[in-house]
Amino acid sequence: MTLLLIATGGTMAHRSSSVATGRELLELAGPAPVRVVVEDVLAEPSWDTSVSTQLALARRVRKALAEDEFTAVVVTHGVDTLEETAFLTDLLAGRARGGIVFTGALRALSAADPDGPANLAAALTAAADPALRGAGAVVCLGDELHAARFAALTDGFSSAPHPMLGRLVDGRVRLTSAPPPRPPVADGAPETDVALLKTYPDMPPALLTTVTDLGAQGVVLEGTGAGNVPVELFGTIMELSQMDIPVVVASRAHTTDIGLAERMGAIGAAGLSPQKARMALMVALGAGGGVKAATRYFSGLRN
Incomplete structure (x- = not known):
């Protein structure tokens, strides 16, 4: 089993004078549950993420699962537009059976108590769990799991008024509600305007x-x-x-x-x-x- 980690920077990677690479974030997150391949993707700040970047990430996730034989994909993303990119990825993923998990951080890596490493560790564990295969894109912060269709940025992420998809308990995914139905299969390249x-x-x-x-x-x-x-x-x-x-x-x-x-x-x-x-x-x-x-x-x- 091999998982693809796509790192796009964001608050999770921000230090006082530099930005951590995906490999560095992976090391800070601790031992991964499966083999992980890391790809760093140059992206704008999350508050100004372009549609072209969002589409590129969505297409890379789909290709990773459909053609490159990765079992699951984790994407680190700035939280400002994470919910939009995660949902676009969900819409374009089609019937991909692999786990798709987006994660980010509310506190920078240079903070006294950064939450990025723990969030990444949780996202990797969730993505590797068979329970999320076929569930579509999921947002993971802390131990909480939110379907991309419902995830919304508040002081963290919330699925309200819908129930949360689940959480991590003792290193395993425990679903507390059914994933939303898969969206219609997309035809053609999305209209960006x-x-x-x-x-x-x-x-x-x-x-x-x-x-x-x-x-x-x-x-x-x-x-x-x-x-x-x-x-x-x-x-x-x-x-x-x-x-x-x-x-x-x-x-x-x-x-x-x-x-x-x-x-x-x-x-x-x-x-x-x-x-x-x-x-x-x-x-x-x-x-x-x-x-x-x-x-x-x-x-x-x-x-």
């Missing part, structure tokens, strides 16, 4: 047409807890839908309802957070197809 806009009362509709005029092939709107968006946007949502530019509405409270916007042609985000809905819309538009393809893909995510 998808906009995300937070709605607010009296929001001018021109904001929607501005991003599409600049090239956005789809738009995700963050609505209220009940999934509503300002009525001023209804006409523009309808116009964009008729132009075959999908508009997805995601509730800030992760509810599945999107209110009256659905009658205007908007697509519900299947309970995804706005930032993850953007990842899903990118994948949905990979093979073209516009509104119809996006509607079909998000419908598949609800199953």
Whole structure:
């Protein structure tokens, strides 16, 4: 059994005057449960991670499991956008059976009590456990395991309002809930030009047409807890839908309802957070197809 460790820097690797390599992090984490091959990937700071980097990581994970015969993959990642990259990886992983675990750190390696080495040790142990094979991408911090679909950065990571996937107990994975259903298989290269806009009362509709005029092939709107968006946007949502530019509405409270916007042609985000809905819309538009393809893909995510 061989595991691939992809190290991208982030807080976990930050020292006062340098950045630890993946090999150095592995040594600090202590003895690994299986053989580990390390790859260092040059990446931007997590708060500014580019879509191209996120796609490169997702594709490397998929290739490692599907073609390179690795049993599992662990990715170290800055926590700011870890949940988005982990979910994109989940969407592109297809039916890969290997364990996929993302981990990071809240405190730098130069801190008096860095949490990175322990988090990496836990992630390696979790990835090597057969319980996570076929479960999709998982986020591991401390001894907690969160499905990438639900993981959200708080003061650590949380799956709320969904149950946590599981935890590590005595060096073994103990699942406390079932993994979410696997997403529809992705077709084609994801469309990277998808906009995300937070709605607010009296929001001018021109904001929607501005991003599409600049090239956005789809738009995700963050609505209220009940999934509503300002009525001023209804006409523009309808116009964009008729132009075959999908508009997805995601509730800030992760509810599945999107209110009256659905009658205007908007697509519900299947309970995804706005930032993850953007990842899903990118994948949905990979093979073209516009509104119809996006509607079909998000419908598949609800199953």
